[in-house]
Amino acid sequence: MTRLRLPLLLALPGLALGAAGVLHPHHLTYDTARSWFGLHLAGLVVFPLVGLALMRVVAGRRDPLAWLVRLAAYGYATFYTALDVVSGLAAGWVTRRIGPGVPRPEEVSLLFRLGTPIGEVGSAALLVAVVALTLDLARRRPRAALLGLLLVPGAWLVHTDHIFAPQGAIGMALIGVGTGLAGLVQGQVVTLRADPDATDRP
Numbered sequence: 001m002t003r004l005r006l007p008l009l010l011a012l013p014g015l016a017l018g019a020a021g022v023l024h025p026h027h028l029t030y031d032t033a034r035s036w037f038g039l040h041l042a043g044l045v046v047f048p049l050v051g052l053a054l055m056r057v058v059a060g061r062r063d064p065l066a067w068l069v070r071l072a073a074y075g076y077a078t079f080y081t082a083l084d085v086v087s088g089l090a091a092g093w094v095t096r097r098i099g100p101g102v103p104r105p106e107e108v109s110l111l112f113r114l115g116t117p118i119g120e121v122g123s124a125a126l127l128v129a130v131v132a133l134t135l136d137l138a139r140r141r142p143r144a145a146l147l148g149l150l151l152v153p154g155a156w157l158v159h160t161d162h163i164f165a166p167q168g169a170i171g172m173a174l175i176g177v178g179t180g181l182a183g184l185v186q187g188q189v190v191t192l193r194a195d196p197d198a199t200d201r202p
Contacts, residue, residue, distance in 0.1 A: 013049035014176020021169025033096035040088025051077030075125030083119030123159035150178035
């Protein structure tokens with residue numbers, strides 16, 4: 001169980017955001033503004049943890065692929081948090097404050113025009129991070145490259161659908177599962193290097 005503790009922790013942020021995506025309103029209106037704001041307030045804490053989990057998989061290493069994973073994961077965490085603040089917290093709060101029955105003003109649409117491209121930079125960085133991690137896994141343990149079948153489609157779904165259900169929510173869940181399994185594989189690689197006579201497990 002101790003060996004599984006870290007992989008489970010690494011999987012948790014993506015799985016939590018996938019679950020939150022099921023509750024995420026598809027449209028921002030006065031009626032949905034409260035839940036829109038609340039979910040993005042929680043996301044302010046959880047979104048960066050997805051990037052931190054990816055960084056943790058390559059912890060303690062200084063090779064170029066590990067640094068690419070770190071830098072891309074940092075880019076995701078930074079820019080996606082900005083999306084969360086602008087298009088989530090700010091837009092949700094302003095829409096709620098405007099009151100019921102009032103058409104959404106242009107100023108709220110301008111928030112989305114600011115937040116959306118910032119978020120696209122973040123989700124593109126997430127794609128770079130998971131592709132780099134997949135390449136790293138392939139180099140260090142070829143069969144583990146199959147985790148790219150979870151990580152890369154997951155990041156693509158987040159890039160195209162945020163965490164909106166079903167595609168975006170599924171995407172974040174795939175990233176969570178893929179990151180957790182990558183952490184498990186990383187632990188096995190460290191064990192094998194410490195004990196060269198250990199049995200190579202898939």
